[in-house]
Amino acid sequence: MDWPESPFALPDHASGSETMADAAREIVAAGRRMDRLGFLPATAGNLSRRLSSDRFAITRSGGHKGFLTEADVIEVGLDGQAVRAGDRPSAETLLHCQIYEHEPEAQAILHGHSLAATVLSRFVRDTIVLEGYEVQKVFAGQTTHTAAIRVPVFDNDQDIPRLARNVAPLLNDMPAGYVIRGHGVYVWGPNMKSAMARMEGLEFLLACTLHERSLAR
Ligand SMILES: CSC[C@@H](O)[C@@H](O)C(=O)COP(=O)(O)O
Numbered sequence: 001m002d003w004p005e006s007p008f009a010l011p012d013h014a015s016g017s018e019t020m021a022d023a024a025r026e027i028v029a030a031g032r033r034m035d036r037l038g039f040l041p042a043t044a045g046n047l048s049r050r051l052s053s054d055r056f057a058i059t060r061s062g063g064h065k066g067f068l069t070e071a072d073v074i075e076v077g078l079d080g081q082a083v084r085a086g087d088r089p090s091a092e093t094l095l096h097c098q099i100y101e102h103e104p105e106a107q108a109i110l111h112g113h114s115l116a117a118t119v120l121s122r123f124v125r126d127t128i129v130l131e132g133y134e135v136q137k138v139f140a141g142q143t144t145h146t147a148a149i150r151v152p153v154f155d156n157d158q159d160i161p162r163l164a165r166n167v168a169p170l171l172n173d174m175p176a177g178y179v180i181r182g183h184g185v186y187v188w189g190p191n192m193k194s195a196m197a198r199m200e201g202l203e204f205l206l207a208c209t210l211h212e213r214s215l216a217r
């Protein structure tokens, strides 16, 4: 399956009863689109789709996420363990577990390494404020460009359980997902197309903010 001309033409699978085959097709298509948009250099990024209340589908660790096949998507439990022995899920699976556990409405999670997120996050303390842009309205509950949307920035950490512990206290208040410093973004949504809209919106706004800062120097 290729991503349709418009991601908004994707079906709205909002329930938690996605089949593994459908989830894998969505993940492959989303990976291709994120790659086309420049969010998945080398082997960066990971993508997942909830299957049920206690299982989700996620990309295998390693490999280029823009060239996924359905065999590159595997099933894991909410504890992050692969259902099939020998399958090696993403090194950042625990961050997906955390979001699915904390956000019952999350059905799809996308992680990318864009240039804008990677660079901008190295020049802020703990928050990127998005303000003054029409595209802010892509985020749930946002109705005006005049609002200030706060995107938390967490220090990068190769110890993923420790990184997850740092993310935890702020998970309740993340209208636009979060950023890991010098690394990339995590976004989620009630279906794959909403997660992708959030990804594109956040990345566009991070790129705008980075450009704005460069012009102001
Ligand atoms: C190019 S290294 C990137 C990885 O360290 C990691 O951050 C990443 O996004 C992909 O890891 P993966 O284990 O393939 O899901």
Ligand SMILES: [Zn+2]
Pocket (backbone or CB within 6 Å): 044, 045, 046, 092, 111, 112, 113, 183, 184
């Ligand atoms: Zn990463």
